[in-house]
Amino acid sequence: MKTYSIEKTIYIEATPEFVFDKLTCSSDIVRYFPLREVISDWKEGSEVLYKGELDGRGFTDFGRIERLNRPNEYHYVYWSDNHGTARVAENYLSIRYRLTSEGRGTQLMLKQENLQSEEMYQLMETVVWAGLLSSMKSFIENSFQELDA
Numbered sequence: 001m002k003t004y005s006i007e008k009t010i011y012i013e014a015t016p017e018f019v020f021d022k023l024t025c026s027s028d029i030v031r032y033f034p035l036r037e038v039i040s041d042w043k044e045g046s047e048v049l050y051k052g053e054l055d056g057r058g059f060t061d062f063g064r065i066e067r068l069n070r071p072n073e074y075h076y077v078y079w080s081d082n083h084g085t086a087r088v089a090e091n092y093l094s095i096r097y098r099l100t101s102e103g104r105g106t107q108l109m110l111k112q113e114n115l116q117s118e119e120m121y122q123l124m125e126t127v128v129w130a131g132l133l134s135s136m137k138s139f140i141e142n143s144f145q146e147l148d149a
Contacts (some may be wrong), residue, residue, distance in 0.1 A: 001116070003113070004115040004117075004120070004121035004127060005111065005113045006110070006112045006113065006115070006121065006125050007111050008109070008122055009107060010107075010133050012140050013105040013141050014106060014143075015071075015074070015106065016071035016099040017070065018140070018143075018147075019140055019146050020070050020108045024070075028143075029140055032138070033052075033132055033136070034052055034053075035051060036058075037049075038051070041073045042065070042068065042119070044065055044068045045065065047062070047065075048063040048064065048078070049061065050063065054082055059080060060080070060081055061078045062078060062080070062087070064077055067096075072099055073096065073097065075096040076095055077092045077094050077095075078092060078093055078095070079093070085116060090114075093113065093114050095106070095110070095112050096111045096113065108135070110133065
């Protein structure tokens with residue numbers, strides 16, 4: 001079966017440590033992603049649950065943290081009950097954030113792998129990640145400026 005991957009890179013005006021902390025803080029994630037709740041103890045091998053609502057229906061992304069290397073990398077795999085697939089290993093998606101220091105800020109590289117259909121790939125590539133990354137960037141930069149003020 002053919003699968004699809006997405007790679008996106010954005011520049012965030014904040015240190016890699018600050019960006020990493022915002023990527024792995026449950027109370028911050030719900031402020032920049034359209035989620036109701038994020039649950040995890042933020043340790044490698046631990047569960048991470050992203051709970052939200054889409055078109056009036058609740059959903060949960062059931063994940064497991066694969067790598068947590070502050071401030072360079074956060075990687076998790078997950079299955080979502082709103083993707084229309086069976087909850088089996090081959091249907092888990094992978095999301096990896098890699099952070100590198102660049103000038104006064106951070107280059108964030110996002111890689112999402114194992115998208116199962118071209119339709120899901122197109123939706124994530126053109127609509128979902130553009131909005132999510134823009135919201136993330138704004139929140140993190142504003143939070144960093146407030147800290148710096």
